[in-house]
Amino acid sequence: MGHSSYYTASKLSAHVLKIMLQLAKKVSVSSIDQLASLTLKSIDPEFHDILQDRGEIKEIKRVLYAAERQGYLTNLAISEKGYRKMLSLSFEPIRLTDSWDGKWRIVIFDIPSDRNKHRNRLRRLIKQLGFQQLQQSVWLHPMPCKPEIEKIQEAYKNTGDIIFIEANFLENSDKMIKLFDD
Numbered sequence: 001m002g003h004s005s006y007y008t009a010s011k012l013s014a015h016v017l018k019i020m021l022q023l024a025k026k027v028s029v030s031s032i033d034q035l036a037s038l039t040l041k042s043i044d045p046e047f048h049d050i051l052q053d054r055g056e057i058k059e060i061k062r063v064l065y066a067a068e069r070q071g072y073l074t075n076l077a078i079s080e081k082g083y084r085k086m087l088s089l090s091f092e093p094i095r096l097t098d099s100w101d102g103k104w105r106i107v108i109f110d111i112p113s114d115r116n117k118h119r120n121r122l123r124r125l126i127k128q129l130g131f132q133q134l135q136q137s138v139w140l141h142p143m144p145c146k147p148e149i150e151k152i153q154e155a156y157k158n159t160g161d162i163i164f165i166e167a168n169f170l171e172n173s174d175k176m177i178k179l180f181d182d
Contacts (some may be wrong), residue, residue: 012047012050013066014089015043015047016042016047017067017072017085018089019039019043020035020067021067021078021082021085021089022086023039024076024078024156025078025079025083031076032076033057033063034065035064035076036061036064037057038079039060040057042058052096053173054119072086078142086156087125087151087154087155088124088154088155089126090123091148093128094145096130100142100143103167104142104166104167104176105141105143105144105145105166106138106139106140106165106166107140107164107165108138108162108163109122109130109137111161122152125152126139127146127153132176134176140179142177142180149164150164
């Protein structure tokens with residue numbers, strides 16, 4: 001399997017998992033076949049050809065069984081772990097626009113080393129949104145993103161480990177602007 005086909009398969013699996021978890025959160029299903037069927041109906045059109053090549057229901061069930069093994073689903077319902085995974089799959093990079101309001105959005109987090117898995121997951125989410133690292137656990141973005149950060153805080157149970165700041169002034173901001181121009 002070539003690198004590009006692996007990427008496509010990986011992207012497909014992530015998309016199927018995201019749809020499956022969203023459905024498991026919204027609706028109650030009584031069978032694997034029912035969840036697989038609902039998932040198939042909700043798949044984005046860009047993935048239909050790939051799914052057909054792999055055997056649609058077979059591929060969806062493969063992702064479903066993997067989700068159960070990983071603890072994302074329990075009795076065909078989304079688990080707490082699945083909810084956090086769903087959030088992590090739901091983020092799209094925050095789009096840069098020409099109409100910047102001059103404010104910087106800063107996320108600071110302090111997650112103890114005994115929760116290293118959570119810290120790494122949070123770092124991936126922040127990067128996925130398009131934040132740039134300012135210092136070790138300090139991340140920066142120029143565009144409004146409070147709703148996205150609130151979703152992350154909710155997933156981490158608002159423990160105070162994640163702090164969101166909007167600032168009007170940032171020292172060396174010209175240097176930071178260049179990070180987002182690339």
